[in-house]
Amino acid sequence: MKVENGKGTWILVLAPTLIFLILILVIDSVLGLGEVSNAFKRFANAFLTAYTLTAGALFGAMFFYADSRNRPFAPLFGMLAATAVGAGMIFLFLSQSDLLMEQSTSMQAQFFSNIVHLAVVFLALVAAAGLLAGITMAHITGNPPRRLPWPDEVDVDVEVVVEADSEE
């Protein structure tokens, strides 16, 4: 099946993921969840930490971009500001009593705990994505397509028909 790239296609791509996610969560909640009162805090901490650290890493990547553009300051400053917004929001929310505090006793401890937590989640994510990419590639390389993506080169005998010139 071949489809054109478009918005509808991406809905089709994401549909199984969303269906499975909802299915798992529904079954999970029907069976009984136990202690999950920190779920929103976990989401918010993961979001803010992932945003800030990725923006910081992309700020580093901006130096490579700046090298190819006569070292302008504007994009560097823009990305630094984007990183600072994330860091500021983390500081703001963690300092608001227990808004985003999980089991940690201090703001500093929660901040470092978030980073370690993110590293663990990222490792799991990369391991899963890497394994799936490996399995997919192994299937693709192991099963070459039955027909070639280009037309077969066949020597075609060209029949030359010489029409007799009426004037000759």
Add this chain to the structure above:
Amino acid sequence: MPMGMALVEPQQFEALLWFWLPLALVPLGFWMLLSRRSVVLRKMGMPTAFFGFIMLMAAQWTVPDSDSSASGHLLLVVIGPILLLAIGSFMAIFGGPVPVGRLPPVARPAGYFSIAMGLAWLAAFHLVQSPLWRGEVNPYWMVWWAVFLLALCLIGTSLAQIVYLFGDDRGRTAANVGLFGVGSGAVLLAMMFNDGAQVSAIQMRSQIWLATADLLGTIAGILMAVMAFAIVINLYERSLAEIEPTAPLSETEKQRVSAIIFDNLGGEE
């Protein structure tokens, strides 16, 4: 004690030196690998990241009092199965009929066997003996395991859909990848119903719920940062003045170009 040192507790300083510094060395090493300016810097990248990994795995002995060392313990525990999965994938890919770097045919089944062993090793951590840290199940192990299975299920089903929609005559590959994703979902469901060796079913259900929050938060955060990066570059590129068209070639330049073309065409004949 110097003034600067008094600001940091000795335990915090130890954690900084033996855990956080090695943790920072890992991304720094990968960043150095990407450097184009200095060959020395690029060559130092891999040893730096490797040293960081080793020191992180040793954190449970170097800074046993730090709670963060549980993540170093986790890394040490899962590095074996992850290496098996990585080596297995490599062998399965290059054991097939690839045009370059082809391995002997036996590499392909050996690769799949290695992947199966890696997955069995991970399953054994749940069913036989969970990784213990300070006498209890390592809290990061439960996070890692739940996120890993959830990611396998969700990414697997989407990847199957991508292969099916965009691939040419790849229905069988899509079915296999999709089955792998659905299988991971089935394992996840089985863990919701049945107790593991040290992790109960209700603990696992909580972890799956929290892993969903972790996964969605992490992906959303990364996407937001990438979007901010794209917006910054887009704004800067749009602010640049339009490049003026260059002047046409002069007669001298045309003659020079013709001479260069003439010198490089035609060969020895």
